[in-house]
Amino acid sequence: MIRPDADTLLEIVDLQARVEDKPILKGVNLTIKAGEIHAVMGRNGSGKSTLSKVLAGHPAYTVTGGSVLYRGANLLDLEPEQRARLGLFLGFQYPVEIPGVSNLEFLRVSTNARRGEKGEEELDTFAFEDLVRERLQVVQMDPAFLERSVNEGFSGGEKKRNEILQMALLDPLVAILDETDSGLDIDALRIVAGGVNHLASPDNATLLITHYQRLLDVITPDYVHVMAGGRILRTGGKELALELEDRGYDWVDQELAVLEVA
Amino acid sequence: MSSSTSVGDLVSQPYKYGFVTDIETDKIDKGLSEDVVRLISSKKDEPQFLLDFRLRAYKQWLRMEEPDWATLGHPAIDYQEMIYYAAPRQQEKKASLDEVDPKLLETFEKLGIPLSEQKRLSNVAVDAVFDSVSIATTYREKLAEHGVIFCSISEAVKDHPDLIERYLGTVVPSNDNFFAALNSAVFSDGSFVFIPKGVACPMELSTYFRINSGDTGQFERTLIVAEEGASVSYLEGCTAPMFDTNQLHAAVVELVTLDDASIKYSTVQNWYAGDENGVGGIYNFVTKRGHCRGDRSHISWTQVETGSAITWKYPSCVLQGADSVGEFYSVALTNNLQQADTGTKMVHVGPRTRSTIVSKGISAGRSSNSYRGLVQIGPKATGARNYSQCDSMLIGDQAAANTYPYIRSQQPEASVEHEASTCRISADQLFYLQSRGIGFEEAVSMMVSGFCRDVFNQLPMEFAAEADKLLALKLEGSVG
Numbered sequence: 001m002i003r004p005d006a007d008t009l010l011e012i013v014d015l016q017a018r019v020e021d022k023p024i025l026k027g028v029n030l031t032i033k034a035g036e037i038h039a040v041m042g043r044n045g046s047g048k049s050t051l052s053k054v055l056a057g058h059p060a061y062t063v064t065g066g067s068v069l070y071r072g073a074n075l076l077d078l079e080p081e082q083r084a085r086l087g088l089f090l091g092f093q094y095p096v097e098i099p100g101v102s103n104l105e106f107l108r109v110s111t112n113a114r115r116g117e118k119g120e121e122e123l124d125t126f127a128f129e130d131l132v133r134e135r136l137q138v139v140q141m142d143p144a145f146l147e148r149s150v151n152e153g154f155s156g157g158e159k160k161r162n163e164i165l166q167m168a169l170l171d172p173l174v175a176i177l178d179e180t181d182s183g184l185d186i187d188a189l190r191i192v193a194g195g196v197n198h199l200a201s202p203d204n205a206t207l208l209i210t211h212y213q214r215l216l217d218v219i220t221p222d223y224v225h226v227m228a229g230g231r232i233l234r235t236g237g238k239e240l241a242l243e244l245e246d247r248g249y250d251w252v253d254q255e256l257a258v259l260e261v262a
Numbered sequence: 263m264s265s266s267t268s269v270g271d272l273v274s275q276p277y278k279y280g281f282v283t284d285i286e287t288d289k290i291d292k293g294l295s296e297d298v299v300r301l302i303s304s305k306k307d308e309p310q311f312l313l314d315f316r317l318r319a320y321k322q323w324l325r326m327e328e329p330d331w332a333t334l335g336h337p338a339i340d341y342q343e344m345i346y347y348a349a350p351r352q353q354e355k356k357a358s359l360d361e362v363d364p365k366l367l368e369t370f371e372k373l374g375i376p377l378s379e380q381k382r383l384s385n386v387a388v389d390a391v392f393d394s395v396s397i398a399t400t401y402r403e404k405l406a407e408h409g410v411i412f413c414s415i416s417e418a419v420k421d422h423p424d425l426i427e428r429y430l431g432t433v434v435p436s437n438d439n440f441f442a443a444l445n446s447a448v449f450s451d452g453s454f455v456f457i458p459k460g461v462a463c464p465m466e467l468s469t470y471f472r473i474n475s476g477d478t479g480q481f482e483r484t485l486i487v488a489e490e491g492a493s494v495s496y497l498e499g500c501t502a503p504m505f506d507t508n509q510l511h512a513a514v515v516e517l518v519t520l521d522d523a524s525i526k527y528s529t530v531q532n533w534y535a536g537d538e539n540g541v542g543g544i545y546n547f548v549t550k551r552g553h554c555r556g557d558r559s560h561i562s563w564t565q566v567e568t569g570s571a572i573t574w575k576y577p578s579c580v581l582q583g584a585d586s587v588g589e590f591y592s593v594a595l596t597n598n599l600q601q602a603d604t605g606t607k608m609v610h611v612g613p614r615t616r617s618t619i620v621s622k623g624i625s626a627g628r629s630s631n632s633y634r635g636l637v638q639i640g641p642k643a644t645g646a647r648n649y650s651q652c653d654s655m656l657i658g659d660q661a662a663a664n665t666y667p668y669i670r671s672q673q674p675e676a677s678v679e680h681e682a683s684t685c686r687i688s689a690d691q692l693f694y695l696q697s698r699g700i701g702f703e704e705a706v707s708m709m710v711s712g713f714c715r716d717v718f719n720q721l722p723m724e725f726a727a728e729a730d731k732l733l734a735l736k737l738e739g740s741v742g
Contacts, residue, residue, distance in 0.1 A: 100712025
């Protein structure tokens with residue numbers, strides 16, 4: 001939902017970053033306001049996943065230029081855990097397995113970290129159990145997954161549902177979902193998308209990172225950005241995604257070639 | 263990763279127990295000879311049988327060589343450059359704590375082991391050993407009401423010579439190995455526990471060992487006997503000051519269980535480990551063995567090994583009684599240049615004996631961590647069963663983990679299972695937890711305690727949380 005008077009949540013200006021010695025982001029500009037749903041599309045290697053990891057603070061990426069303001073404060077100065085506590089959420093493309101760490105305990109510790117930052121009281125195990133059981137319904141997840149180790153032995157779809165469950169518990173202001181649709185069958189896609197739609201509100205914003213139109217059939221974006229060569233090349237409404245679906249990415253490559261010569 | 267969160271910083275936390283207590287000590291001259299063995303024995307005013315035991319061990323030791331089969335490397339130890347007896351200068355073991363040098367009480371208080379009546383732990387009796395002597399044992403009277411003997415081994419030699427003569431050296435013979443022979447010749451102090459027939463010890467027993475002198479070897483000797491149907495849970499803890507020289511610690515622990523008896527022996531070992539360049543630290547060469555002498559008896563070892571420059575230690579069970587049970591639960595953590603070669607031996611002699619081995623090795627820094635274990639099933643151990651699980655966790659990319667399981671079975675009916683795994687704390691796992699608002703240190707400690715849970719669950723409740731914290735502290739700065 002686009003409202004001109006909405007608060008700006010995230011303001012990315014000329015962001016550049018590299019991994020080891022390889023520059024990946026070469027000047028990304030993007031502004032996200034409350035209530036909006038943005039989609040960033042692009043080929044593999046265009047820099048879209050890197051953008052999500054840089055925003056979340058992954059240590060493997062080094063920011064070499066530009067700035068990111070999160071609700072007016074310098075996001076890049078913050079540790080990953082501080083970003084999360086302040087309401088920035090990254091849904092991973094490949095959530096890692098953490099053997100030995102109970103999913104329920106992990107969810108509780110992270111929920112309390114976020115609640116503490118918001119000035120809300122910590123939930124004890126009983127209060128948390130009530131909350132998590134209620135939020136499980138958002139993603140139609142079996143409570144048995146709470147008793148297991150974090151993501152251990154989960155199928156691809158179960159891992160993605162666990163991500164959206166975390167999002168439902170952490171109540172983020174900006175949720176970045178990196179290829180959340182990859183590896184999902186159509187039923188799982190519908191459940192995950194239903195969860196994302198359910199959680200979207202006029203106060204928060206969502207940044208979807210995706211390859212395909214099919215996610216955007218179930219979550220309608222306000223803005224679609226096409227990324228290539230570490231930049232956002234074009235921005236448009238939801239129809240831009242359909243155009244990409246029709247024409248493929250070849251024209252993007254051509255535009256990029258022109259840009260890089262220039 | 264920003265500097266404030268590198269695992270390296272986490273692990274490089276200073277050793278909290280590295281202080282030296284300034285106290286006058288009674289030391290004998292360095293070096294080892296028959297005269298030194300006689301001098302130690304006479305200083306302790308020992309009966310003839312014990313002097314004979316020491317002299318026999320000394321002669322055996324002279325003919326033995328240091329074992330070299332472990333995955334360990336260290337400069338040669340000069341046994342003539344070491345002091346074999348050091349004791350804080352006080353005349354007699356004090357009748358009451360009020361007479362113990364306040365400096366010593368203060369030392370133990372600093373270590374988190376308050377001994378005074380007001381502050382002591384409410385359900386744990388403690389024997390505090392400082393350098394070579396026991397300085398105080400709490401709750402002795404209360405234990406005596408139940409017939410439980412808990413005192414230093416020197417006192418036991420005086421007050422219960424018959425029990426010492428009957429059991430000492432019967433589980434670990436003096437010629438068992440090089441370090442056991444050395445200990446048998448020169449051992450200074452340690453704890454003695456005797457639980458009479460049918461008694462369940464009413465409280466946890468604990469011995470806290472503190473090395474203070476810089477040039478002294480520590481050779482303590484512990485003997486625990488549980489008679490028919492008796493049971494006890496015992497915990498030992500240990501720390502030492504930081505010196506840039508290496509100190510030798512060669513202890514012997516013997517456990518005996520008669521029919522239906524059980525002993526649960528837990529260790530939290532936090533000797534000084536040396537600095538990040540491997541300078542200093544304790545050489546910990548320890549022989550621990552339990553003998554399930556009686557039918558249906560039960561011996562369980564739980565160890566959390568975090569300290570020492572070198573750990574060479576294989577708490578073992580000889581399962582002689584029919585249906586007896588041996589258990590070994592171990593967490594060994596090495597960091598920087600620490601080396602550990604640790605594991606167990608389960609020797610199945612009697613029929614239907616069972617043993618369980620759960621070993622968790624965590625290697626960080628440039629350390630080396632080996633599990634070495636033997637499961638031996640003798641010809642009479644019909645229906646014997648063993649289950650072993652050995653897991654290794656690597657932190658960073660310069661640490662080493664090895665697993666050496668040995669299985670010897672002379673009994674076709676026996677069942678032996680062995681499982682092993684290796685994992686690594688990856689930067690991606692840590693980032694995942696961080697991106698959910700969990701701080702770096704907490705993330706590491708969540709993963710490590712998850713890995714160790716099966717072992718920590720075996721520790722007495724009072725110490726499980728402490729072990730968790732200790733590991734987190736030891737790992738500070740090691741990931742990143």
